[in-house]
Every structure is written in C-alpha cells, then in structure tokens.
Amino acid sequence: MILNLDPRSNTPIWEQVVHQIKELILKEILQPEDKLPSVRELSGTLLINPNTVSKAYQELERQGIIETLRGKGTFVSASITPRADEQKIAEMKQQIKQLVIDASYLGIDQQTLTLWIKKFSDELGGHNDHVKND
Amino acid sequence: MILNLDPRSNTPIWEQVVHQIKELILKEILQPEDKLPSVRELSGTLLINPNTVSKAYQELERQGIIETLRGKGTFVSASITPRADEQKIAEMKQQIKQLVIDASYLGIDQQTLTLWIKKFSDELGGHNDHVKND
C-alpha cells in the first residue's frame, strides 16, 4: 500500500495515514473484509516508525473502520455504519466556519468553496454506498 | 473584548484568539483603525498569560491584519488586502478534501456541507467589503 505522506505538513503522520486509508476505503480501493498490511510491513514501505503506523491503526479501529483479529491481522470492517456523533458534527461545523473565515482572507468566495466541495465529492462519489446512508 | 476560548481544544489558545479576532473583523464588530485591547488588558479579561495574547497579536500582524504602533497600542489595519497565497490555497484545498472525507463517515452529504458553507458565509457576509475583492 502506497500512501502520500508529507513529513513537513502540520498534520501528524499518523493522522495522514488515517486520512488516506479512509479515503482508499471510500474510493473502494480497499474493500470491506480486505486485509491491511501489517504494522511492520506498512512502516517498512512508508519508511516511518512502526509506532506511527500502530497509532494510526488504533485510531482507525477506535472509529470502527478497521478490525484486528488476533493472530490473523487487520481488516477493513465488513460494514461501516456512519454514526452521527453529535459532538463530531459540532466540531465539523466549527471547522467549516473557520474554513469560511480563512477563505475570506485569502480572497476565496463562497461559490469557489462550494465548487471545490462538489469536486472532491465527485472524486469519491458513486461507489461509497456502503458508508453513506441515503 | 470577550472571546470564547476552550483550553482543552487541540488548537492552541493563541490560535483561537487569532481566529476569533479575524471573525470579529469580518463581522465588522472590529473596524479598520479600531484599537485592540492592550496585551495586558486582554490577557486579564481572558484569564490567560500576556505572552499568549502577544503571540496571537504578532501572528495577526504578520498576516497584515493588525498593526502595532510602538508605545501606542495595537490597531486593526486600515486596509486588509486578501493575498491569494498559492501555498495556503493548496492547503485549503487539502483541508476541504479531508472535510468531505470526514463528512462521508459521519453520514453528512455534499448538499448539507454546501448548505453550512452558505450559512456561515451569510453570517459573515454583506459587510465584509473591505476584505473581499469581488
């Protein structure tokens, strides 16, 4: 598995790993029940510390996105049910608010933002039915 | 000046101060040439250390949003010109991509996101002419 990691980014590497695995699942490149590379293997190919991969896997498991079967390995969960966690939604709203503010100061208007949202949605879209509940 | 700070948040306090002052300016609660509270005063009302406020002010100054007149105090810049920093725009796109992914896992669809963007834009909108260039 190849991920695009930027060690200079502000987002911690383990979080980048989480993000990109979530993306691979949405794009159905990783499908339910698929086996993930072992911590050691992934840390080897990504040239990062095993602890970092481990932390990423733990976070993904906490979110119910992957599951560890002892002695067998780590797998994408068979069914990922979106849970409308009140608190997380509040956080997301807050994040969007900040996004709009930052965009303002960069001279980016609402229309452009909406356009980008649509663009990225389409990139993922179509086959992420097992996650979306509509 | 009253700001809403959450010491348990992941975003550092100085950054929360930066964010909220930028918001106050967009909402024109703080207007160009207005004097900001002194470092000591604000640190007093917010119950945080003066150095923390100072760091926030310095960051805002570096962004060209406020100006400090030595011995006199700190003021909102007369004209805030949005600069379309290539790198920051790239970061913002990346952030939006991540937002869309996270939203997916929370069961939030594109339409809802767009709606929220519009909502927050409207909250700020109308009177932020000195920042937006359209």
Added chain:
Amino acid sequence: MILNLDPRSNTPIWEQVVHQIKELILKEILQPEDKLPSVRELSGTLLINPNTVSKAYQELERQGIIETLRGKGTFVSASITPRADEQKIAEMKQQIKQLVIDASYLGIDQQTLTLWIKKFSDELGGHNDHVKND
C-alpha cells in the same frame, strides 16, 4: 520643518527624526547656524509627542550635530567634524555584513547593492563638503 515619519516602521520615531535631520543637513537644506524649530513647535507640526522630539534633539546634540543655546533655541552646529569613532565604524561594518547577507537571501547581488550606494551618495552629494574631510 516637514519630516516623513512612519509610525509603523521598526525604527523608533525619535530615531527617524534624527536620521532625517541629519539628511537635511547633508543636503544643505539645513545650514550651519540655522535655527531648528522648538521642541513644542516641531512636535506640533509632526503630530508626535514632545518627549519624542526632545529625545531626538538630545541625540543630535550628543553627536555634536546641533547645539542648544539656553533661552535662544537650538541651532545646527557651525562646524561638524566627522569623527572616525572606532567603535561606530566597527558597528557599521557589522551592519554592512548583515546587509550583504540579507541581500543574498532576497536575490540581490553585489552589483545592485553598489549601484544603490552610488545612487544615494549622489542624491546627497556635491554640497556636503562641510562634513566630509576629503
């Protein structure tokens, strides 16, 4: 007397005043024995604090460039003798070194720097004989 002061600059206002009066003298706009405006008058026209003007005058007097006659006012010194203060020359060298370094990082080469030096020298030049000793 009109001076060009920038309250946002990093250089303190009193220092800007010192600089510009020295410049006016080099350009012979202010000539030896000329009377300078009083502290009160200058602080009035420049819209700055009298203490600030006072500090500038004190510094100029310390440098032997102006003289105060009690009850009569402040005057440009009759003869300004350049003193090759070892320490100040060392400081100047240090300053030039830093200038060359900073220029490097701005992509400005030695030739351009030299050109600018010449330009500013010419702007002052020709009639600053009462200061230069060659």
Added chain:
Amino acid sequence: MILNLDPRSNTPIWEQVVHQIKELILKEILQPEDKLPSVRELSGTLLINPNTVSKAYQELERQGIIETLRGKGTFVSASITPRADEQKIAEMKQQIKQLVIDASYLGIDQQTLTLWIKKFSDELGGHNDHVKND
C-alpha cells in the same frame, strides 16, 4: 554549533541567532538537509533559554530557510529560493540610504563603502549557489 552572541547588543538574541545561522548557510558550513542542533542542545551551548532558540528557529522556518520535522528535529531546507519580496527590498533600500548618511558623518566615503560591500560579498561568495539565482 558556536555562535557569537552579544547580550548587550540592541538586536535581540533570537535575531542574532537568525543572522548567524543564515551566514553559516551562505558559507556552506551548514549545508542543505543538514540537521541543526536541537533547541535544548543549542540553548545549552549558547547558555541562553530554550525559548529564545525556539523563537529563532521559528523565524528561520517562516523565512523558508529551515524546516522542522515533528519529533525528528530541525533541518536546513533542501532548496532555498530567494524571493524578491517587494516590501523587504524597499526596506533594504531605506536601510542603505541611512547607511550612506551615517557613513558621511563618520567620514566614510562611497568608495570605502563599496569596497566593504565587495569584501563581505567575497567572504560569503563563490559557494552560495543554492541561494543566489544568477
């Protein structure tokens, strides 16, 4: 790493650190990708507070000269691109003007200034190709 710090200088210590590291890089004593001493280590050898070193490093990073990899340390940027910041160039011109004026009062003529510029340029020169773009 040994730096020459003067606690009595007007220029703040953190800025002296910034200056001297920039100089070391120009002289290629510090080369691209080289690891800088850790904040704690440098603060130890320089006998200054870690926060002061930290501030210097942060400033250097903001200038794109060094990069920090979280948990790993701080490194000289692989490629340092000189950016001709309009405002900074204007400041530099202003600084040069002031330099010429001060030189006049010290009895230093244009020729000497030019000579010094050349001298310092040569001291740095020859191997600063990764910064200069000519």
Added chain:
DNA sequence: GTGGTCTAGACCACT
C-alpha cells in the same frame, strides 16, 4: 529524543 505551548515574572525601550 524532538519541537510546541503555556505560565509566571522580570526588565527594557518607546510614546
């Protein structure tokens, strides 16, 4: 181990 954040408290220059 690394850097980042925050606090407390001191001193200084500028206006």
Added chain:
DNA sequence: GTGGTCTAGACCACA
C-alpha cells in the same frame, strides 16, 4: 501606559 524580550520551569504530542 504600550509592546518586545528573556528567563525559568512545566506539560504535551509526535516519532
């Protein structure tokens, strides 16, 4: 009065 600098010492997240 203002902000800027520096120190001392603490805690935390990241790798």
